[in-house]
Amino acid sequence: MSTVAFYAPMKPPFHPVPSGDRTMARALLMALDHGGLSWELVSTLQTRDKAGDTDVQARLFAQAEVEIARLITQGRYANWRIWVTYHSYYKVPDLLGPTVAAALNIPYFQIEATRARKRLKGPWAAFAQAAEAASDAAHAIFHLTHRDGESLLAYAPQKQKIIHLRPFLARTELPPLGPRNGSMLSVGMLRHGDKFASYQLIADALHVLKTPDWKLVVAGDGPALDAVASMMHPFGARVELRGSLDQASLQDVYASSSLLFWPGVNEAFGMTFLEAQAAGLPVVAQRRPGVCDVLAPDSYPAPEDGPEALATKIDALLSDECARLTAGDRARDYTGEHHLLPTASRTLCDAIAEAVA
Template sequence: MTKVAFYAPMKPPTHPVPSGDRAMGRAILAALRDGGIEADLVSKLQTRDKDGHVDTQARLLALAEAEATRLIAQGRYADWQVWITYHCYYKAPDLVGPTVAAALNLPYFQIEATRARKRLNGPWSTFAQAAEAASDAADVIFHLTARDAESLYAYAPAHQRIVHLPPFLPRNDLPPASSGDGPMLSVGMLRHGDKFASYELIADTLTLLKTPDWRLVIAGDGPALNAVASIMQPFGDRVELRGSLDDAALGEAYGQASLLFWPGVNEAFGMTYLEAQAAGLPVVAQDRPGVIDVLAPHQHPTPAGGPEALAQEIDLLLGDCAERARRGQAARDYVATHHLLGAASKTLCDAITGTIA
């Protein structure tokens, strides 16, 4: 059996806090298993420096050097045939994989690597340079979105293969279809920054709705809980903050919702879009890079349209159950065709076995 060393410097798939990053990491492991490849999670070292602190980067570099030394020693007695790193970028570079792969003469793969050369100067310069070096070292890089592909192709060294791996759900079938007649649903971590910008846009949109009896359930938790609760307070009991939901409870929420409403400000792509569409929910989101890669074809509102365009889209769907059902089925069919486990497993495993053959 083919065996790979797997590492996720941003967040290991065993991390206790739910996130899209963790979900995608788990999905990758499921895809490898589905293709008959065994993956060892070889390190849980998280290299993320969210604030651009030189001292933080120096500390993580020292930890990574020690971790690489440990893994080189371990790898001499392991039967790894490939090293795979998931999600390497300037705030959380792979400081371990290139060193270990080179020492053990392993092909080095990356999944969802991003190049950000504008960060080569500034507070993240050390980490940005490390992320660029890791990307340069990769034999194969799988990109998830068209936006990531642009810079990967632009700066790829001659030896490197770039492969498209569409984001996917870790399942080969679809969940039961939603009833389509429940409340709207928003799913996202409650944190400041880009996530909070989506919640602010949601609140602005809700004030413009003409549909009289709308309701919204928000699934998520985090440090911006009080801030989100505050901006939703004017809507009273029409907005319910349900907190963090486990997989079963979230699946139930999808199954009862009428649509998913998540604008997607600066989302990489968003697993919640795939989960919602798999359940047959039409999605109200903005046409943004990354997000658009996982949405069923439709004329989605642009950011320039602001909350007014989002409100028009919601009013249309809430007021026309036939259109809502049509869009929901189209979304479900789209996920079944493009974003389930089987196709992803074949893409990953063909590249791995073709490299080591």
């Protein structure tokens, strides 16, 4: 078995705070396991500079130099065969992998790396240059969305492999079907920014729904709780804020819900879409880059169509149970075929096996 040195500079896979990034990192480790590859989480150094602070960047560069020296020694002792970094970009560059992999003379892989040439000047310039250099050094880069793949192909060095790895759930089989006849469901962290923008669209759509007696369960927590609660206050008991749910509880909610309602404002792709579809729920979302990489084929309104188009989609699904369940079945079949662990493991592990052969 090959020993994979695994690193996630954005958020280590065993970080205590849940997020889509952590979920995906854990899923990748399970994909390696499923393919028979051993792995080691080699560093928990987080290199994020979300504000463009050159002092923060300088400090992280210095920490990375100390970590590199340790990792080169450790890698020689542990006989790492390949280095894999998950999620490097201009705000969170991989400052370790390229140097360590070169010193150990092993292939360097990236997963979900993005290029941002426009950031090579400005407050993130040093980090953007480091992220670009890391991408240039990669033997292969796995992209999760078609949009990222286009950018990676445009700037790929000669002989670099750009491989599509579909976002996936860390499970080998679809979950059992539930009744799927309860409230609508929205799942997302309650924080300001893009998540809050999705909640605003949800509230605006609820105001114009024509379906009587609808109900919505919101699963999520975060610093924007009070703001979201205020936004949903006019709907009274029809909107229930459940807070953050563990995976087992969330799976029960998926199984009992009628549909997932999440617009997906600026989502990279959105694991909640896959989780809902796997449970047999149709999704009401906007047709956005990234999001479309995980949604089952169907009609989704464009962002410029506004909340009214989302409400129209909901009304159509809630007024016709047969059509709603059929759409959910199609979404479930699509997810089972394209977005489960075995498919992803083959894509990932076949490329690694070829590189270390």
